[in-house]
Amino acid sequence: MxxxxxxxxxxxxxxxxxxxxxxxxxxxxxxxxxxxxxxxxxxxxxxxxxxxxxxxxxxxxxxxxxxxxxxxxxxxxxxxxxxxKDEMLEVDISELIVDMEMEIEHSCGFESMDAEMKRQHKEIINAAYDKFFSEKKVKVILKQIDESVVTTAGFVFGEQTIECNALEKMNVAYGDIDSAYMYAFGIKDIDEKVLEESSLLEKYYVECLMIAATDVLRDWIRSYIERKHSVRHKKYVTDSFGPGFYGMDISAVPKLVKITRAEKVGVSVDKSGNMHPAKSCVGIYLVTKKEYGERIKDCAFCVGNKGGCAVCRGR
Ligand code: SF4
Ligand code: SF4
Structure with a gap:
């Protein structure tokens, strides 16, 4: 009753x-x-x-x-x-393949190859994509969070604070933050048995494709949020703050996975703090009224610090 x-x-x-x-x-x-x-x-x-x-x-x-x-x-x-406030999206990465190829060409030095060599390598990339990317639709969870979570010290979720030094360096004025989003997705793991039988070059490009897919998808999510918030007035979305970059320690992975409820899109974290599938991403975007700094494409523009960056620590 x-x-x-x-x-x-x-x-x-x-x-x-x-x-x-x-x-x-x-x-x-x-x-x-x-x-x-x-x-x-x-x-x-x-x-x-x-x-x-x-x-x-x-x-x-x-x-x-x-x-x-x-x-x-x-x-x-x-x-x-x-x-x-959770939004479940399904992104077809086949629609992003041109951007993925461009990223691979840029990072793999295609500019120094002659036309015939380029053609051959592109052929291998396309064949590897068709052969290994069995699941082309990637589920993304987007969780809108209150902007009060963002402080100069980091992101505060109740009793927990996830430090992120980049926020202090970016010096975002609180009134300029319109909203914030957490996101998570995981790209299905490659079938290792099939990969074992592949040539070295094919294996190399499969890894490049996986990295490019995560980068391009992250960028797609950023533009999606920006479009969504710019219907009436232009808004900006920062780069993604995530574990291992921009002053956020890698140990933040389990916390972010839990808060985002990443299990809804098949992302989990094991006892060692590794995410599954291996090419999973979890992070936070800020929607701002003003554009904050250069879009950070590599270490040259990084506003984080060595303590929280996996790339810097590896040097
Ligand atoms: S129109 Fe509204 S009030 Fe009338 S029966 Fe349907 S739900 Fe009920
Ligand atoms: S279809 Fe959806 S929006 Fe329409 S009445 Fe049913 S629940 Fe409501």
């Missing part, structure tokens, strides 16, 4: 019950509390909407066959959806 606060049947309504009652929903359990469904603006809602496109090209969500918000038992579920 539904509680009073969560259930109300408006039997005086001239439309009652405004959806066909069936085995799924009995008339006595018809809840009018969410008469206008509060989940309508969510692209992914738990109901069964139908989308159609009008003559002038507008995409309309049609909820006429959905009884989800009217089922008494779904009260908690509707609230959970309303409170959740």
């Amino acid at each position: 539904a509680e009073n606060y969560s259930f109300f049947s408006n039997k005086k309504c001239e439309y009652f019950p405004c959806h066909k009652v069936s085995d799924e929903i009995a008339e006595k359990d018809f809840n009018c509390l969410f008469c206008y469904c509060p989940l309508y603006l969510k692209e992914k809602c738990p109901g069964n909407p139908v989308y159609f496109v009008t003559a002038n090209g507008e995409k309309i969500k049609d909820c006429s066959k959905c009884t989800f918000p009217h089922r008494a038992a779904n009260y908690e579920e509707v609230l959970k959806c309303l409170m959740s």
Whole structure:
């Protein structure tokens, strides 16, 4: 039996019950509390909407066959959806292949190759991509967090602080931060058995492709957030703050994985602090009113410190 606060049947309504009652929903359990469904603006809602496109090209969500918000038992579920700031995205990395190839060409010195050599190497890259990337759709979890989490010392989540020296050096004015996002994704591991039988060059380019896929996907997420926040006024998104870079210690991995709820996209962390799949990423972006510094592409622009950077420590 539904509680009073969560259930109300408006039997005086001239439309009652405004959806066909069936085995799924009995008339006595018809809840009018969410008469206008509060989940309508969510692209992914738990109901069964139908989308159609009008003559002038507008995409309309049609909820006429959905009884989800009217089922008494779904009260908690509707609230959970309303409170959740998690966004689940599915990115097809095949659509990013050109950027991945460009990154590989840049980092593997293609500019010093003649045209024929370049062609041969590109062929190997394309074949390696088709052969090893069996799962081309990558799930990404995006979690919008309150901007008050960001302090000059680091990111503060309740009792826990994740230090990040770059924040102090970037000197972001608190009023300039509009929002913050945590994200996580993992690119499916390569089948080692198939890899064993490959040539050395093929193995090399498989690793390059995996690295390029993580970099390009991270950049895609950054642009996605920027587009989302720039509908009315231009906003900027910083580079990603993550464990091992920009003054954030690698030991932050388990904390970030847990807070982001990265397990929802298949990312886990073992006792040694390693993420699985091996090419997993977890980090934080800030949405700001002003652009903060050069986009950091390599160590030359790094605003972190050696203590928190895996690359620097390795030198
Ligand atoms: S949900 Fe709204 S329209 Fe439907 S029966 Fe109840 S009050 Fe009427
Ligand atoms: S009525 Fe159903 S389909 Fe429409 S937004 Fe609500 S839950 Fe989704």
